[in-house]
Amino acid sequence: GQNIDQPTEMTATEGAIVQINCTYQTSGFNGLFWYQQHAGEAPTFLSYNVLDGLEEKGRFSSFLSRSKGYSYLLLKELQMKDSASYLCAVKDSNYQLIWGAGTKLIIKP
C-alpha cells in the first residue's frame, strides 16, 4: 500500500531551527509537496521537490532523496506564527496526491 510517515508532534523554541521529516512508500513518484496548515484553515503551499537536493525559500528549506524515499522541511529562525501543522504529500504514478497525517509544530517562547 501507499504510506507517508511523519512525526505527529514536535516542539521547538522561538528563534531556533527545526527539521520535520517525511518518509514515503508510494506507487511511483511525481513530486513531493510540503504544506502549512493553521488550525481551522486550508493548507497553504510551502514547497515542491521533484529532483534530489535542497530547495531553499527564505526561512524554509525542503530536501528530497528519492532513493531513500525521504524528505525534510527545515524551518529556521522560528517565529510564534510558525506554530501550525505541516503536511507532507506525494504525487504518485497516477498523479494523485497522497497525504501524510501532518506534524503539529508547537513553538515555545
Add this chain to the structure above:
Amino acid sequence: GAVVSQHPSWVICKSGTSVKIECRSLDFQATTMFWYRQFPKQSLMLMATSNEGSKATYEQGVEKDKFLINHASLTLSTLTVTSAHPEDSSFYICSARWAGETEAFFGQGTRLTVV
C-alpha cells in the same frame, strides 16, 4: 494570482437537509478540481476529483449519491451534501489546478456542522 474562493466558510444545517458548497477559481481556468474532507486532527482525505465537463471520479468509500459534485464550468465546482447527518460534520476543502500545472491551489475551506 491563482486564487480559489470557497463559499460558505462555515454552515450549520439541520439533519436531513442538503448543503451546497461552491468552489471558484477567480483568476484561472480550473480544468481539475479536488474535494477533500478533513476530520479534526486528521489529514486531508480526497473525496473526489472532477474534470470540467465530466463526471467526478469518487474515491473508494465515498458515496456519490450523497456527495454530489458538479463541475459545469472552468471556474466553478460545487459539492452538495445531501440528507446531511451529524457524522457528515467536517471541514470540506476544495483545490483547483489548470492543465499542466503541478501545484493545486486551495480554497479557504468550509466548516460544516450538522445538528
